[in-house]
Amino acid sequence: MITGKSSMVLDWKNRLLVFLSVVLVASGNLCLRAQKIDQYKTPEGRLIQLRNQLEKAQNVGTQKKILQEIGQTGTFIGMTTAAKFLNVKGLEKTAAQAVADIALKHKEYDGINTRQWLVQSMEILGGSSRKAIEEYLQGTSKDEAGFVSIFNGKDLSGWKGLVENPIKRASMTSDELAKAQVKADETMRKDWKVENGLLAYVGSGFDNICTVRPYADFEMYVDWKLDPNGKEPDAGIYLRGTPQVQIWDIARVNVGAQVGSGGLYNNQKHESKPLQVADNKLGEWNSFYIKMVGDKVTVKLNGVTVVDNVVLENYWNRNLPIFPVEQLELQAHGSLTYFRDIYVKDLK
Missing domain, CATH: 1.20.5 (Single alpha-helices involved in coiled-coils or other helix-helix interfaces)
Known part of the structure; x- marks a missing residue:
């Protein structure tokens, strides 16, 4: 006692x-809570909120205010969003100013699309904004393609079905590859659909959708969203035909998803987990920025760096370095998955 x-x-x-x-x-x-708040404070996180508000806005006055805020995010996808309103009566001037506000402060966004939007904006705007655009365009190169959209929001042009892996494809004859591609394309058209301008995975297997053209070093923007009603929301992005930048529901702790999306999931020697969790709530849009130079990959999720210049290992043969040139692939299984705003910039 x-x-x-x-x-x-x-x-x-x-x-x-x-x-x-x-x-x-x-x-x-x-x-x-602080992590969540900080995440939404990033320009990319704020943009996702603004786009949601813009979709729901019922009057021109509200739409103008939202477009003005989008112009202050300084993001490439913010510029592409504003550009969609350059031909909308009553919003064209606000949209043009938003495009100019972003483009003129971010020369890294220079490219054929940016220049076209600026030319259109210049015709809408007057005064100092018009002069600033003229000076900007004079200092750009027409040879710079910049970020190019690889999904047109209408159909699957520029995409193909998945045939095996890069090593197996290389061992196939041209006839074998052609026949296999026909079958793969049939599967792709069943599993992948364009719905309301979005690229949607509606299948039940593991059949990736692939870019027709290959890529070497590149920068990429892509937005993605997992359906919260899916059995096991899981997706990813294959870089040069190799898995993968991971996408999943962070509530699935049974498979280790609590670490967050964006990591190089299949790495064994180099880091496979993201630096921090930056996912938005399941069912909300998320935004990736991916940069690959040589075998090094950087990933930003919703504006937060989750992978910082990490080697992507060759999953198909770990004794070999990553393929120098190969296709990009979108992968999903277990859940309806959406992608939008897919832009790629070749790095020379």
Whole structure:
């Protein structure tokens, strides 16, 4: 039996332990909340919110305010979003100013699309904005293609079905490859659909959709969204035919998904997990920026760096380096998955 001072000391210690436990739990929750708030404070995170608001906006006044805010995000996808309103009566001037606000401050976005949007914006705007656009265009090169859309939002042009892996494809004769491609394309058309301008995976297998053309070093933007009603929401992006930049539902702790999306999931020697969790809520849009130079990959998820210049290993033969040139692939299984705004820039 414990009595007297001993009892008082023990009671004090117990209370202290309880207090510390509460503090730790509270601080942990605060950290999680802070991470979420910070994530939405990134320009990319803010853009996703603004696009959602823009879709729901019912009047021109509200739409103008949202477009003005989009122009302040400084993001490439923000510019492409504003550009879609250059021909919308009542919104064309606000959209043109948003395009100019982003493009003129970010020369890294220069390219054929940016120049076309700026030319159109210049015809809409006047005064100092028009002059600033003229000066910008004079300093650009027509040889710079920049970020090019590889999904037109209408059909599957520029895409094909998956035939084996890069090593097996290389061992096939041209006739064998052609026959296999016909079959793969049939499967692609069953599993992948264009719905309301979005690229949607509606299949049940593991059949990737692939770019017709191959890529060497590149930068890429792509938005993605997992259906919250899917059995096991899981997807990814294959870089040069190799898995993969991971996409999944972070609530699936049974498969380790709590680490977040964006990691190089199939790596064994080099880091496979993302630096931090930056996923939006399941069922919401997320935005990837991916850069690949040589065998090194950088990934930003919703504006947060989750992979920082990490080697992507050759999954198909780990004794070989990554393929220098190969196709890009979108992969999904277990859930309806959507992709939009897919832009790629070749790096010379």
